[in-house]
Amino acid sequence: MLGGISGRHRSPVKGSSLEFAQYRKYVPGDDTRRLDWRTWGRTDRYYLKEFEADTNLRLCFIVDTSGSMNYGKEGGKTRLDYARSLAGTLAYLATNQGDAVGLMNTSPESAMKEIPAKRGPVHLKVLLDQIGIMEANGESELISTIHAAAEKIPQRALIVIVSDLLFEPEPLREALQHLRFRKHDVVLFHLLDREEIDFQFDRPTRFLDLEGGPSLLADPSLIQRRYREAVETYLGQIDEIVNQSALDYHRVMLDEPYDQVLARFLLGRNPKTARSAR
Amino acid sequence: MSFLQPILLIGLPLALLPVIIHLINQHRHRTVKWAAMMFLLDAKKLTKGIDRLRQFLILAMRVLAVAALIFAASRPLAGGFMAGAGGNADTILVLLDRSASMEEQNLETGESKRSSALAKISELLQKTSSRSEVVLIDSATLEPTKVTDLKLLESLPQAAATATGANVPALLQAGVDYLATNASGRTDIWIASDLRNDDWRTASGNWQSIRADLASNETVRLFLLTYEQRSPNNLAVSVTNVNRRRTPSGYELAMDLTIKRTSPSGENDDALNLPVEFTINGTRTLQSLTVAGDEFVRLGYTVKLGAGDERGWGRIDLPADNNPSDNQAYFVYDEPPVRKTIIVSDDQTTASTIATAASTPVDPSTRYEAKTISPGDSAQIPWDETALLIWQAAIPGEESAEAALLRQHLEKGRTLILLPPPDTNSSEGNALFGNQWDTWADRTNTPASASWWRTESGLLENTRNGTPLPVGKLRFFKTRSFSGELHPILKLEDETVVIAKVLTETKGSLYFWGTLPRTDHSTLATEGISFFIMTHRSLAEGANSVSKARMLDTGPSALVGKMEKIETSESESGLISVGLVPGAFKNESDAENQLLVALNRPVTEDNPETLNSGAIESLLEGVEYRRISDEVGSGSSLAAEIWRAFLVAMALALLAEAILCLPPRPETKPETKPI
Numbered sequence: 029m030l031g032g033i034s035g036r037h038r039s040p041v042k043g044s045s046l047e048f049a050q051y052r053k054y055v056p057g058d059d060t061r062r063l064d065w066r067t068w069g070r071t072d073r074y075y076l077k078e079f080e081a082d083t084n085l086r087l088c089f090i091v092d093t094s095g096s097m098n099y100g101k102e103g104g105k106t107r108l109d110y111a112r113s114l115a116g117t118l119a120y121l122a123t124n125q126g127d128a129v130g131l132m133n134t135s136p137e138s139a140m141k142e143i144p145a146k147r148g149p150v151h152l153k154v155l156l157d158q159i160g161i162m163e164a165n166g167e168s169e170l171i172s173t174i175h176a177a178a179e180k181i182p183q184r185a186l187i188v189i190v191s192d193l194l195f196e197p198e199p200l201r202e203a204l205q206h207l208r209f210r211k212h213d214v215v216l217f218h219l220l221d222r223e224e225i226d227f228q229f230d231r232p233t234r235f236l237d238l239e240g241g242p243s244l245l246a247d248p249s250l251i252q253r254r255y256r257e258a259v260e261t262y263l264g265q266i267d268e269i270v271n272q273s274a275l276d277y278h279r280v281m282l283d284e285p286y287d288q289v290l291a292r293f294l295l296g297r298n299p300k301t302a303r304s305a306r
Numbered sequence: 307m308s309f310l311q312p313i314l315l316i317g318l319p320l321a322l323l324p325v326i327i328h329l330i331n332q333h334r335h336r337t338v339k340w341a342a343m344m345f346l347l348d349a350k351k352l353t354k355g356i357d358r359l360r361q362f363l364i365l366a367m368r369v370l371a372v373a374a375l376i377f378a379a380s381r382p383l384a385g386g387f388m389a390g391a392g393g394n395a396d397t398i399l400v401l402l403d404r405s406a407s408m409e410e411q412n413l414e415t416g417e418s419k420r421s422s423a424l425a426k427i428s429e430l431l432q433k434t435s436s437r438s439e440v441v442l443i444d445s446a447t448l449e450p451t452k453v454t455d456l457k458l459l460e461s462l463p464q465a466a467a468t469a470t471g472a473n474v475p476a477l478l479q480a481g482v483d484y485l486a487t488n489a490s491g492r493t494d495i496w497i498a499s500d501l502r503n504d505d506w507r508t509a510s511g512n513w514q515s516i517r518a519d520l521a522s523n524e525t526v527r528l529f530l531l532t533y534e535q536r537s538p539n540n541l542a543v544s545v546t547n548v549n550r551r552r553t554p555s556g557y558e559l560a561m562d563l564t565i566k567r568t569s570p571s572g573e574n575d576d577a578l579n580l581p582v583e584f585t586i587n588g589t590r591t592l593q594s595l596t597v598a599g600d601e602f603v604r605l606g607y608t609v610k611l612g613a614g615d616e617r618g619w620g621r622i623d624l625p626a627d628n629n630p631s632d633n634q635a636y637f638v639y640d641e642p643p644v645r646k647t648i649i650v651s652d653d654q655t656t657a658s659t660i661a662t663a664a665s666t667p668v669d670p671s672t673r674y675e676a677k678t679i680s681p682g683d684s685a686q687i688p689w690d691e692t693a694l695l696i697w698q699a700a701i702p703g704e705e706s707a708e709a710a711l712l713r714q715h716l717e718k719g720r721t722l723i724l725l726p727p728p729d730t731n732s733s734e735g736n737a738l739f740g741n742q743w744d745t746w747a748d749r750t751n752t753p754a755s756a757s758w759w760r761t762e763s764g765l766l767e768n769t770r771n772g773t774p775l776p777v778g779k780l781r782f783f784k785t786r787s788f789s790g791e792l793h794p795i796l797k798l799e800d801e802t803v804v805i806a807k808v809l810t811e812t813k814g815s816l817y818f819w820g821t822l823p824r825t826d827h828s829t830l831a832t833e834g835i836s837f838f839i840m841t842h843r844s845l846a847e848g849a850n851s852v853s854k855a856r857m858l859d860t861g862p863s864a865l866v867g868k869m870e871k872i873e874t875s876e877s878e879s880g881l882i883s884v885g886l887v888p889g890a891f892k893n894e895s896d897a898e899n900q901l902l903v904a905l906n907r908p909v910t911e912d913n914p915e916t917l918n919s920g921a922i923e924s925l926l927e928g929v930e931y932r933r934i935s936d937e938v939g940s941g942s943s944l945a946a947e948i949w950r951a952f953l954v955a956m957a958l959a960l961l962a963e964a965i966l967c968l969p970p971r972p973e974t975k976p977e978t979k980p981i
């Protein structure tokens with residue numbers, strides 16, 4: 029991670045830390061203090077010993093606050109609650125590591141649409157408060173918010189997107205590529221409910237659009253097959269987009285405990301544990 | 307459609323249960339907040355055509371399955387009866403044609419048309435109408451008989467074979483009368499008949515009232531069970547005009563012998579050598595006759611009589627064929643009676659003309675007598691000896707003794723001719739059998755001639771060789787009209803009926819002649835051939851009943867008094883319906899006064915012509931009826947239970963529903979990342 033201060037995150041830049049990175053032949057101009065004299069003694073050649081540079085993290089959350097994020101079992105947690113849990117926990121962890129944390133939500137009606145990334149517990153409180161009070165309504169503005177984030181965030185940052193992605197997937201491809209173009213490290217938490225995928229209803233149901241569209245009365249037994257086909261096609265498109273965009277994609281079912289999801293994510297971020305985590 | 311358990315059809319609305327459940331299911335939908343509307347909209351768009359049809363078919367299959375189950379449980383019946391019947395009637399009237407022609411058999415099964423019809427109706431009614439009152443009316447007796455046990459319908463004496471003719475309009479009228487006099491409720495009338503033209507009597511005046519009665523009665527349904535097919539190569543024998551004649555060598559019988567031959571195709575070109583058995587007083591002789599064409603007619607066929615056979619009986623037998631009822635003809639013979647004519651008239655001219663004609667012998671071996679009596683001396687009429695009574699006097703009052711004697715004369719089978727009395731030109735007067743004289747018409751200035759006369763039967767029938775009588779030469783100067791229920795025999799150009807036969811239920815014949823054999827009334831006397839023949843035909847009609855050897859048509863009132871069959875086979879003993887079966891009979895008087903009677907089926911029964919559909923339509927115009935054409939020995943049933951078919955239909959419907967409910971085969975797609 030490319031940070032302004034020394035921290036706990038590996039940086040693409042080699043620096044001073046305890047983590048050995050590689051040997052490199054000496055070229056004129058290199059700091060002679062970094063020559064590995066033991067190697068010179070064995071081989072009679074000059075090598076530099078390079079170490080991973082640890083730096084701080086600029087973490088920015090983009091939380092989808094469209095109406096569809098209000099989806100959830102009656103009396104249970106909504107998709108937005110799940111997103112809050114993920115974002116809040118990660119923000120807390122990052123702040124404790126000394127990382128800067130920022131937040132963007134997609135709701136055009138939100139009073140505080142964007143919180144720039146900063147460090148410190150005071151900022152964390154502000155951010156958590158904002159996460160706690162944000163509400164989901166209206167249609168999704170995620171695409172425009174991603175484009176805006178790509179433009180606004182000046183340095184390489186870890187951008188964590190939490191959304192249900194319930195819109196036509198094609199514009200998402202461009203938005204994610206925009207982020208990648210700006211060298212951001214992108215993590216996408218795709219929140220879905222099993223009911224939305226399996227569509228297990230046993231009698232006619234009136235479906236009320238959480239994003240304010242017209243309601244729809246349907247006999248699930250009549251449309252179940254076509255619905256599942258549509259879901260399958262959609263997920264296929266999402267898979268293709270995330271593969272092309274080379275981002276860290278996590279499809280999360282709402283019935284999964286979020287700590288497991290986070291553990292899987294964090295283990296995946298550690299190079300030493302990434303292989304086993306994935 | 308008819309059902310054995312129609313009560314279960316109450317459950318038929320249950321067939322709509324799948325639809326109701328579907329609608330309730332649609333109505334009690336739940337509401338959920340939903341995020342993934344994009345998939346729903348996509349699915350909805352794609353689920354419009356085939357899938358909707360599939361769902362509709364699934365629903366239809368479920369409805370069909372339930373309906374089929376209910377129908378099967380109700381035990382439906384199929385057959386010719388099916389389309390018209392709809393549940394049990396309160397009364398079932400079975401009108402059975404018991405005529406001789408109904409005895410045509412299918413030689414393979416031994417069933418006759420009559421027995422086949424009875425068996426099928428019985429089977430049907432046992433299945434469908436076990437709680438209905440079943441009444442049998444047969445054409446021979448026209449008496450209603452309540453059938454208490456349908457299994458015994460075939461074995462009822464009232465349904466047994468007869469050699470009678472049938473009068474179908476009278477049979478139907480008896481049925482209609484039964485309905486009128488009994489609270490029969492909803493009634494099904496079943497007519498079992500072979501549709502013979504002569505039995506259905508299309509010219510009968512009864513048809514109009516029958517049509518009106520049936521058409522106006524909405525609780526009556528009419529079913530015709532018909533057997534119109536003809537037996538192949540059937541032969542029928544009949545004998546008429548049997549006369550004993552004296553010859554130099556003894557006695558001989560002269561008879562008119564007819565053998566009719568029918569085939570389905572109507573083509574009988576090949577000659578047929580036929581062994582015909584003659585039995586006279588129990589002695590059998592076999593003779594070979596050659597039948598070419600459709601009919602063998604031998605007028606005056608003679609058979610020698612042996613010594614001691616001066617009077618007696620005889621029988622002619624043909625070899626067995628499809629119809630056993632027309633293979634025999636019985637005859638009886640005796641010394642020919644005197645053919646006596648009595649003329650009751652004060653008009654000497656008329657009386658002498660008639661007497662001259664009536665006493666002129668036609669057959670030299672028969673004596674003819676004619677006597678004139680004044681109307682005031684009618685007590686002198688020898689009623690027992692009179693074959694023909696000519697009455698030129700006022701018709702006696704209905705309650706008078708003379709009227710009673712006239713009716714009795716007709717009941718005995720004698721002939722009565724009413725000539726116009728020379729009274730005033732008045733239409734008021736007494737009636738006999740509802741018929742009376744009307745007014746005179748004077749045609750002296752423009753004499754009228756006959757424009758139509760009945761040539762196929764009756765007094766003016768063509769001669770035996772088919773030559774018509776010279777009726778057209780007759781001229782009529784004075785005629786007197788008459789009114790009533792009449793069967794016209796001769797009409798003038800202005801449609802005035804001059805000669806007619808009155809339709810009575812008596813054995814004898816009653817004629818109205820609307821003119822006199824006088825030169826100032828007509829040329830009957832001067833152009834005397836027609837008049838002579840009419841007189842002698844009338845006389846011959848009445849003479850048979852005067853004879854001690856009478857040949858009669860079978861019928862319930864054919865035999866009067868205590869008669870016994872001369873030759874009785876074992877199978878007939880105890881089961882003979884008196885007057886309905888053919889045979890030779892005698893009464894128990896002493897030998898000299900013993901009456902011999904030969905009963906034969908009416909010759910009209912040998913006429914194979916049947917009514918076509920158009921004629922039936924015309925006869926029953928305005929009456930809703932259903933016709934079921936059956937064949938003897940066809941083995942088909944009027945009502946077969948078809949619940950199995952409905953169970954199969956239900957199974958097929960459920961199978962179709964299951965197939966329609968199967969999930970579609972998943973399309974092969976490239977592997978995607980598991981969810």
